[in-house]
Amino acid sequence: MKVSVIIPTLNEEKYLGRALESLMKQKTNLVYGKDWEIIIADAESADKTREIASKYTNKIAMDKKKTIAAGRHLGVQKAEGEYLLFTDADVIVDPNWLAENIKGFETGAVAVMGKVHPHNGSFFENLSSEILNVIATVLNIINVNFVAGSNMGVRKDVYDRVGGFNVNLVTSEDCELVRRLAKEGKVKYLPNAFVLVSMRRVRAWGLFYYFIFHFTNFFREHIFHSCHKKYEPVR
Numbered sequence: 001m002k003v004s005v006i007i008p009t010l011n012e013e014k015y016l017g018r019a020l021e022s023l024m025k026q027k028t029n030l031v032y033g034k035d036w037e038i039i040i041a042d043a044e045s046a047d048k049t050r051e052i053a054s055k056y057t058n059k060i061a062m063d064k065k066k067t068i069a070a071g072r073h074l075g076v077q078k079a080e081g082e083y084l085l086f087t088d089a090d091v092i093v094d095p096n097w098l099a100e101n102i103k104g105f106e107t108g109a110v111a112v113m114g115k116v117h118p119h120n121g122s123f124f125e126n127l128s129s130e131i132l133n134v135i136a137t138v139l140n141i142i143n144v145n146f147v148a149g150s151n152m153g154v155r156k157d158v159y160d161r162v163g164g165f166n167v168n169l170v171t172s173e174d175c176e177l178v179r180r181l182a183k184e185g186k187v188k189y190l191p192n193a194f195v196l197v198s199m200r201r202v203r204a205w206g207l208f209y210y211f212i213f214h215f216t217n218f219f220r221e222h223i224f225h226s227c228h229k230k231y232e233p234v235r
Contacts, residue, residue, distance in 0.1 A: 003036040003098065004081030004156075008063065008071030010043040011235050012089035013052060015198060019091050019187075020056045026098040028127050038100065039078050041071035049089075068149065068231075069165040069173035076156070076164060085153040086174075090198035091121060099191035110158045110185035111178055113140075114151040114193030124207060125199055140189040143182050144217055149174035151195045158184050172217045172227035179222065201234045 005023060009016060023038060023179045030036045040053040043066040052092060053060050061078050063071040072086055083105050087118045094100075098113070104112035115133050118125040136146040148180055152174055202210045213228065220226050 001037060002030055002083070002166070003063070003085060003102065004039055004075075004079035005036065005087065006039045006041065006072055006075030006079065007043060007087055007089055008041045008043065008068050008075065009049050009053070009089045010066065010233060011047045012049045013045075013047040014031060014235075015090040016049055017052050017087055019087070020053070022092045022095075023098075024056070025095050026093075027095045028098045028102075029104075030098070037079075037081065039075040041075040041078075043067075043071055052103040056157055057228050059217075064163065065167060067167065067170050069169045070167040072149065072173070073167050076159060079156065082104045082156060083153055084156050086149055086151075087195060088150040088175035088197070090200065091150050092196040093164045094192075094194050094196075097193050097195065100190050104182045104188045104190045104193065105153070107188060109188035111154040111181045111187045112152065113145060113147040113178070113187065114190045114195065114227065116148045116151050116195055116197050118199050118202075119196035120192065121199055125202060128207065137145075137189055137191070140160075140187065143187070144222060145175070145178045145182060145187050147174050147187075148197075149194065150197055152178065154181060164216045167194075169227060170229065171231035172221045175218060175221045176225075176227070181224075204234045 029099050038057040039059040041061045041063045044065040061074045063074050
């Protein structure tokens with residue numbers, strides 16, 4: 001198996017089918033089920049999430065700890081792929097997403113990360129996203145990585161070597177892992193591997209609070225190796 005795509009879920013019946021359909025439309029020579037796979041790590045959803053997932057994959061793990069980090073890590077335990085790709089249930093992945101990530105790995109990178117864009121974003125949401133992607137590009141040059149768990153990947157052997165996600169974190173598990181991975185080799189930023197992300201959390205929190213939360217989280221992680229302690233589910 002070349003690639004394992006891992007998605008943590010919790011009550012995602014409104015979004016998951018759309019995300020999985022976008023994965024089925026990948027432009028790649030790899031054969032689904034033979035060369036690449038999808039793994040769902042579900043935090044005991046009370047809706048039809050697992051029923052929807054079962055139409056696309058028979059690899060559905062139950063996450064008892066119910067954190068995103070624990071779900072991602074549990075998915076890795078079920079993975080057979082040489083490369084691990086992580087995304088979320090409320091995204092739409094670009095048709096070239098899989099191929100672009102594989103290209104990134106084939107350059108020798110131990111980890112990869114791509115762009116995130118708003119799905120049906122407002123003017124200010126789109127503008128903020130473009131600014132963040134520029135910042136991520138610049139930071140990657142100096143090996144300080146502003147990564148989103150909805151669009152990242154890692155070689156499985158390196159993931160195992162560093163111990164994987166810290167399952168006790170409720171947020172910033174992506175930046176914390178990539179900070180450790182950067183000590184093992186190159187983390188490559190892939191501008192052509194992008195996903196469209198739901199704006200549901202931005203709109204529930206408000207754009208200002210959303211960015212304050214994530215910027216402070218980023219600096220806390222990279223400077224003090226700590227992060228916020230609460231990150232409530234938004235559906």
